[in-house]
Amino acid sequence: MALKTLAPVKAADLDKELMSSGGFSLDQLMELAGGDGLVAARHLHHFGYKPTIYYPVPSKPELFVGLQKQLKSLSITFTEDFHSSMGSTDFIIDAIFGFSFKPPVREPFPSVVEALAETSKPVLSVDSPSCWDVEGGPPKEGELGAKFMPPYLISLTAPKPSIKFYKGTHFVGGRFLSEDMAQKYDLTVPDYHGVDQIVEAPVDASGGEKL
Amino acid sequence: MALKTLAPVKAADLDKELMSSGGFSLDQLMELAGGDGLVAARHLHHFGYKPTIYYPVPSKPELFVGLQKQLKSLSITFTEDFHSSMGSTDFIIDAIFGFSFKPPVREPFPSVVEALAETSKPVLSVDSPSCWDVEGGPPKEGELGAKFMPPYLISLTAPKPSIKFYKGTHFVGGRFLSEDMAQKYDLTVPDYHGVDQIVEAPVDASGGEKL
Numbered sequence: 001m002a003l004k005t006l007a008p009v010k011a012a013d014l015d016k017e018l019m020s021s022g023g024f025s026l027d028q029l030m031e032l033a034g035g036d037g038l039v040a041a042r043h044l045h046h047f048g049y050k051p052t053i054y055y056p057v058p059s060k061p062e063l064f065v066g067l068q069k070q071l072k073s074l075s076i077t078f079t080e081d082f083h084s085s086m087g088s089t090d091f092i093i094d095a096i097f098g099f100s101f102k103p104p105v106r107e108p109f110p111s112v113v114e115a116l117a118e119t120s121k122p123v124l125s126v127d128s129p130s131c132w133d134v135e136g137g138p139p140k141e142g143e144l145g146a147k148f149m150p151p152y153l154i155s156l157t158a159p160k161p162s163i164k165f166y167k168g169t170h171f172v173g174g175r176f177l178s179e180d181m182a183q184k185y186d187l188t189v190p191d192y193h194g195v196d197q198i199v200e201a202p203v204d205a206s207g208g209e210k211l
Numbered sequence: 212m213a214l215k216t217l218a219p220v221k222a223a224d225l226d227k228e229l230m231s232s233g234g235f236s237l238d239q240l241m242e243l244a245g246g247d248g249l250v251a252a253r254h255l256h257h258f259g260y261k262p263t264i265y266y267p268v269p270s271k272p273e274l275f276v277g278l279q280k281q282l283k284s285l286s287i288t289f290t291e292d293f294h295s296s297m298g299s300t301d302f303i304i305d306a307i308f309g310f311s312f313k314p315p316v317r318e319p320f321p322s323v324v325e326a327l328a329e330t331s332k333p334v335l336s337v338d339s340p341s342c343w344d345v346e347g348g349p350p351k352e353g354e355l356g357a358k359f360m361p362p363y364l365i366s367l368t369a370p371k372p373s374i375k376f377y378k379g380t381h382f383v384g385g386r387f388l389s390e391d392m393a394q395k396y397d398l399t400v401p402d403y404h405g406v407d408q409i410v411e412a413p414v415d416a417s418g419g420e421k422l
Contacts, residue, residue, distance in 0.1 A: 023280025027238035046386050047406055069234025073389045175257050178284045195258055 003172065003188045003201055006158035008100045008134050014157070014185050022181065027063055032176045034156070034197070037095030037126070038067040045074050052089065054082045056108055082112050092116070092123045094150060096130040099160050103139070105131050110144055117148035124152035128162045137165035154198065158187045166203055173198040214383065214399045214412055217369040219311045219345050225368070225396050233392065238274055243387045245367070245408070248306030248337070249278040256285050263300065265293045267319050293323050303327070303334045305361060307341040310371050314350070316342050321355055328359035335363035339373045348376035365409065369398045377414055384409040 006014065018024045030036050034043065041051040055078060058068060071078075079085040086092065094116055096109060105113050113131040116123055128134045131145035139146045153166055157174040172190050175197050182189045192199050217225065229235045241247050245254065252262040266289060269279065282289075290296040297303065305327055307320060316324050324342040327334055339345045342356035350357045364377055368385040383401050386408050393400045403410050 021280070022284060023277035025236075025238045025274070025277060027236045028242055028277075031239055031242040042387070043406075046403070063236070066234035066236060066239075069232070070389075073233060073391055075389075075391075176253070178281075178286075180284055180286075192257070195254075 003159055003190060004186055005161045005163055006185065006187060007161050010185060011099060011157070011160070014181070017184075018181065022178075024176075030063065030067075032174065034173060036067070037093055038064070038071060040093055040095065040126075041076055042067070042070055042074065045071075045076055050077075052077045052079050052085045054079050054085060054112070056080065056082075083115060086115055086119065086121070089121065092119070092121055094123050094125040094130050097128075099127040099134050101128070101130070101132075101134060103131070103133055105144055113145040113148065116150070117145050122152065123150035124154060125150040126154055127156055128160050129153065129166075132162050132165070135161045137162045155201075158185075159201075163203065168203075170201050170203050171198045172201045214370055214401060215397055216372050216374055217396065217398060218372050221396060222310060222368070222371070225392070228395075229392065233389075235387075241274065241278075243385065245384060247278070248304055249275070249282060251304055251306065251337075252287055253278070253281055253285065256282075256287055261288075263288045263290050263296045265290050265296060265323070267291065267293075294326060297326055297330065297332070300332065303330070303332055305334050305336040305341050308339075310338040310345050312339070312341070312343075312345060314342070314344055316355055324356040324359065327361070328356050333363065334361035335365060336361040337365055338367055339371050340364065340377075343373050343376070346372045348373045366412075369396075370412075374414065379414075381412050381414050382409045383412045 015029065018029060019026060030039055034040060037053070038055070041053050044051045053071065053076060055068075058064065096112065109130075116130065129138070129148050129150050131148055132138050138148065149167060151168045152171070153163075153168055154171040154173055155163065157177060159170070159172070163170070175192050177187070177189055179189065190199050190201055226240065229240060230237060241250055245251060248264070249266070252264050255262045264282065264287060266279075269275065307323065320341075327341065340349070340359050340361050342359055343349050349359065360378060362379045363382070364374075364379055365382040365384055366374065367383075368388060370381070370383070374381070386403050388398070388400055390400065401410050401412055
């Protein structure tokens with residue numbers, strides 16, 4: 001399966017188009033792509049897990065305020081201490097920065113990125129490992145987070161350009177794109193199985209733009 | 212598993228509360244409960260099926276206009292002729308009337324209800340078989356749709372009172388209700404398995420309010 005990558009500017013265009021001519025609302029896209037860490041936490045709770053959320057800089061738009069309400073009504077724990085929570089968890093979902101992140105990493109996140117880079121616990125990053133430049137890839141040697149290579153990565157809708165630097169287990173999610181829209185944005189709709197919402201998509205060792 | 216039923220007035224209250232103190236938007240509820248026939252059609256398309264939609268009286272609110280746009284961008288067929296489309300389909304999803312339906316059945320639906328009652332093809336009804344009174348159950352003998360007993364029924368969030376008249380295979384969906392909200396509305400959160408979004412919930416032969 002050859003998947004093409006989606007650069008941040010193109011991805012923002014695609015989102016805009018999905019919300020105008022595509023007829024999707026932001027709320028719907030958030031539910032379907034499942035990318036936001038808050039939506040993931042809610043699903044994990046219903047699947048029987050006990051997620052703890054580190055969300056030191058809450059977003060102000062109504063959608064995010066609503067998601068926080070949902071999580072609090074499920075009695076899901078919010079922590080301000082990433083480091084001690086990390087000590088007692090089995091699995092970490094890194095949904096800190098979106099795919100439009102540009103360095104440098106700002107406070108309070110440098111020590112968080114460092115902890116993610118050092119931990120031996122499994123980490124799943126969403127779209128692009130936090131602290132990576134979405135186009136340029138991981139930080140240079142000696143820089144903050146240079147060693148951060150999470151064992152798992154999930155790309156929502158399509159891999160982002162930094163995927164060519166990624167070595168690990170890669171999944172794609174976001175099973176709602178029409179063939180028309182995929183063609184227009186030169187993307188490949190992966191072969192999902194049955195009613196699965198994600199599919200494993202091995203990274204091409206050649207490191208090209210295509211997977 | 213003992214599931215309790217949810218009367219229409221209570222169900223409307225629950226929706227209102229989910230959207231106020233619960234922090235959910237209508238768009239999110241629609242995606243999560245999956246009840247609306249339009250959302251179901253979109254998922255079916257992505258799962259590889261070829262749904263045809265009969266939607267003779269389109270709803271005006273933006274959410275429904277958006278859903279129709281999404282379906283049209285997937286080139287999903289809308290039909291005005293329920294009867295000939297029914298002839299060429301393998302499976303029918305009955306999401307015509309919502310759970311707040313009160314008789315009588317209005318045009319253009321009487322002949323549709325008749326066809327649903329007569330067909331030998333499998334029918335899945337959402338929340339309550341269309342033409343049933345959600346509290347009172349199926350029409351009386353001799354009335355339109357009196358024989359309508361679909362082989363499959365899916366209750367979203369909780370069974371509606373008419374479930375006590377239902378004989379067939381019953382599922383529950385809507386895996387997003389908090390324990391607090393379930394307690395407040397005296398509902399049971401069913402035992403979903405793994406990451407399943409629905410679960411089969413056998414109907415109690417005693418025909419009581421509880422399943």
